[in-house]
Amino acid sequence: MIIGIDDTDSRQGMCTTYLGAVLIEELNVYGDIKELPILVRLNPTIPYKTRGNAAIAIQIDTKYPGRVIEQVISKIESLAEMQSEKTNPGVIFVQDEDYSRAAPELKRFFHNTVQHVMTIESAKNLISKLGLTAKGYKRERGLIGALAATGAMLDDKWDCxxxxxxxxxxxxxxxxxxxxxxxxxxxxxxxxxxxxxxxxxxxxxxxxxxxxxxxxxxxxxxxxxxxxxxxxxxxxxxxxxxxxxxxxNQGTDMHLINVFSIKDIEDMQSYVVKGTVKNTPYTIEGGHTIFSLGDSSGYYIDCAAYEPTKNFRYLIRSLMTGDNVTVYGSVKNQTLNIEKIRINSLVTKYETKNPVCPVCNKRMKSAGINQGFRCRKCKTKAYSSAKLEIDRELEPGIYEVPPSARRHLAKPLVRFESNDCKLFPSR
Ligand SMILES: [Zn+2]
Missing domain, CATH: 3.90.600.20 (Glycinamide Ribonucleotide Synthetase; Chain A, domain 4)
Structure with a gap:
């Protein structure tokens, strides 16, 4: 039997993984715990999540499914933070004989719950369609994550x-x-x-x-x-x-959807999208750095490196209009919260400066409007200014926010195989 549980914690306490650890010990008397328990992180943009939007699943080989169900329900009722308005627990039981029949839809539900916004209604419909044993409390929002966790347990094909x-x-x-x-x-x-x-x-x-x-x-x-x-x-x-x-599924980027155009981006989902920097990044009150990303669809999206990303913001601030980048992150209120950025190419920019005297190697001074330049020391003249390439102090490659600002689902560069992963600041 697979048991899926979600939303038993609140900002004031508890943790659904703790409830799982307690159950694993207690359920031992009714059978053997199969496999490792599963902890899944769901769509990180969901506003009513308690902390990390995590759900768990446990698999047990038992001859006493009725006793197991009773024990799990009583444990949820005694440990869940029921008094918190935002805590709306849910639990699902998938019996052995239902595995193969229910697996395709539960797997799909799991992947959808990580990438999209699912309704309580859709969870309830699936529960009744598959005839699963389930119990929801209060608003029953936990049924969504509980179902997703059982789907994760039935699916052995995801990166973990x-x-x-x-x-x-x-x-x-x-x-x-x-x-x-x-x-x-x-x-x-x-x-x-x-x-x-x-x-x-x-x-x-x-x-x-x-x-x-x-x-x-x-x-x-x-x-x-x-x-x-x-x-x-x-x-x-x-x-x-x-x-x-x-x-x-922590550290796997499972939440990210690849899109070819900014036009296809919707709020409350997470993306990998490529485009061009459309303005000089600027920093707003609170220390958040923002730039606008555009592409050939004619659409734009604001991309933000928030204050907790610390040094990563200096990298973003050194981008220039015309740089080509791929951003990774969640979209909320029409703003993409950058988790990673790949700098594909940097524009070459020039600045004009007074020319250097070929004799003394000193920068020349203006000789007056439309009068060209003159060396103060040896009086050598020059008629045009020098065009100098600006040192970008950046190199193409993929960069990430520091560990202290990482989202649970974001895949750290240490897990990437590509050889263009960069450290910023570089050392
Ligand atoms: Zn000179």
């Missing part, structure tokens, strides 16, 4: 990464976390690039330890289950109450 999550003792949930920073840096140094986003070295931030009041102590992301486990073993901290390794 892994996350090791360590959880805190309940008595400490709302208190500051105790994690030895040096040991986190050591773990990162040893395991990178097989683990990533543990530390943001440019901004000197420990990324893997959250600040929210939930049960997570830290999360280590990496390319396989073994690596994330051994990376976690190197971290010294307060007592780890329990832990779980999830297979996940």
């Amino acid at each position: 990464t892994y996350e090791y999550l360590a959880y805190r003792k309940k008595s400490l949930w709302r208190l500051p976390r105790t994690v030895d920073e040096k040991s986190v840096y050591r773990s990162d140094l040893t395991c990178y690039p097989n683990t990533w986003d543990t530390i943001d070295r440019t901004n000197k931030v420990v990324v893997c330890v959250p600040k929210s009041p939930d049960p997570v102590l830290y999360g280590i992301r990496g390319k396989d289950a073994g690596t994330v486990k051994s990376a976690a073993e190197m971290i010294e901290s307060e007592t780890v109450d329990r832990s779980a390794v999830y297979r996940t």
Whole structure:
């Protein structure tokens, strides 16, 4: 049986992955947990998401499906943040005999939920069409993610990464976390690039330890289950109450839709789109840097590097009108939030300066309106100004925001195979 769960947390606490870790321990008495549990991140533009828009799925081989269903429901009712207006849990159960019949539509639903905006209505329709056992609470929004997570479990063809999550003792949930920073840096140094986003070295931030009041102590992301486990073993901290390794679509760019034209871009979806920089990037109040991207369709879209992307904004600020780029990111309020940028080609720009004296090698002075230039020292004359190529201090290639500003779904360059991945600032 596959169990999908979503939306049990709130900004004030809990985490659906924690509920999953607890269930994995408790359900053991009813059967064998098959496969690693799954953690899926859904469309990052959804405004009613609680924090990371995550849903989970667990697969269990059991002779007591009724008991499992009862246990899961009672656990959700006791742990979910039901009092929060924004918490609307949902749970789905897919029985063994329904796998092959339900798989094609659940897989499609999963992919659609990562890229598009799905309605509660569409989730309910699919549940009744497939005759699945389901339970939604309050507005029942969690049914969407719960269905998607079961689809992810039934689909073995998507790119995945892994996350090791360590959880805190309940008595400490709302208190500051105790994690030895040096040991986190050591773990990162040893395991990178097989683990990533543990530390943001440019901004000197420990990324893997959250600040929210939930049960997570830290999360280590990496390319396989073994690596994330051994990376976690190197971290010294307060007592780890329990832990779980999830297979996940984090760091895969699964949310991105390739479009050939800016004309095809819609709000609340995420894209890879190519175009030309149409103005000099400018910075608005709050430190967000913006430029307009255009293409041959005649359409434009504002692209933004927000303040939390720190140094990445200097890269964006050095773009010039006419540069050809490919941007990767989510569109909200007609603005694309840049996650990555590929600089395809840079325009050559010139500036005019007074010519240099061929005798003294000093820059000449103007000799007056329409009088050309003259060297002060040796009086040599010149009649035209010098045209100099501006040093762009940039090179074509693909660049990303720092780990501390990365969206869960965004694929880090460390996972790219192409050899034009660049560091900015370069070192
Ligand atoms: Zn001279």
